[in-house]
Amino acid sequence: MRKMRMVALLAAILIVAAMPLMAKGSAEVSDDGTFQMTKEARIIVPANPGGGSDISARMIADIVNRNHMTEKNFVVENRPGGACAVGYNYVGSQKGDPYTLLSLHSGNIVVSAVNGWEMQWDDLTDIIAIMAWDDITLCVRTDGPFETIEDVIEYAKANPGKLRFGSDQRGNTSQLGFELMRKYIGLDMNYVQYDSSGDVASALLGGHVDVGILNPGECIGQVRGGLLKPVVTFAPERISGELFGDAPTFIELGYPEITYREFRGLSGAKDMPEAALNYYVDLCKRITETEEWNVNYLEANNLQPAFMPHEEAMQFTADHVNQIMQTFEEVGYFDLLN
Helix, strand or coil: CCCCHHHHHHHHHHHHHHHHHHCCHHHCCCCCEECCCCEEEEECCCCCCCCCHHHHHHHHHHHHHHHCCCCCCEEEEEEECCCCCCHHHHHHHCCCCEEEEEEEEHHHHHHHHCCCCCCCCCCCCCEEEEEECCCEEEEEECCCCCCHHHHHHHHHCCCCCCCCEEECCCCCHHHHHHHHHHHHHHCCEEEEEEECHHHHHHHHCCCCCCEECCCHHHHHHHEEEHCEEEEEEEECCCCCCCCCCCEEECCCCCCCCCCCCCCEEEEEECCCHHHHHHHHHHHHHHHHHHHHHHHHHHHHCCEEEEEEEEEHHHHHHHHHHHHHHHHHHCHHHHHHHC
């Protein structure tokens, strides 16, 4: 009898221990293979509040919650640090959980490859959908010494190592802009790293850096307020709109090699149930069709519309990362680390 009680107790302990794993999606998938949320979903932002990833995540959550697009709400949780590694590794630890999502930004994905993480982006997450193109600008203070990108280039050439180039993270697409300018214009600049693009904008306003590399949505308020000025874009064409339209492309300046763009969207924990993945793909598609997304997010932040569902987005991103890695090799970034 005592042995039977011990067996029963051990079985109960094993069941309790397994409950978190059982809760990761199985109970929410019905017999017909559909998924319904039974608790809140968290969008993890691997950076501080105020940056592009944070803005995107909060817009997604706001649209979902205000329009009652899901059975339960979305909440946003910032987990910055380690050049995005803290947030990505946390999502990786939630494998199979359909309630752990991630704010997708191509710049953060590139970090995992360039910095040689033990676990790469596609080991830690599955992309649900790409939802927008986000181009990149180089900004200066309107009350600073630079009026144009030509002014910036002239100063950097005359004062090697003096120009302070503000950027978020290391080994991402923001640093790619720095490395491209270093190689193809021949500039010797001082790379100043921050934890988020919001920190870069603050440092630029405070005079702690001379230029800052930012997406339009990360600086549009300061540009509209006359505090910051975009002097060039890394996009293949000028960014539309009166606030950014005067900034030339590097192609116009005679540097066609200094061209690339980023994308944003939503990812989730690796290997979530297929029904949950399909649920979120459909949700992302519906989000991109709302007026709030197109007017309050894309137009308001000078982003361009896009939509790629899971499988297409995963392949596109893998190809994108390979191209970026090749570019980092061409500009000699990895040689500098050795």
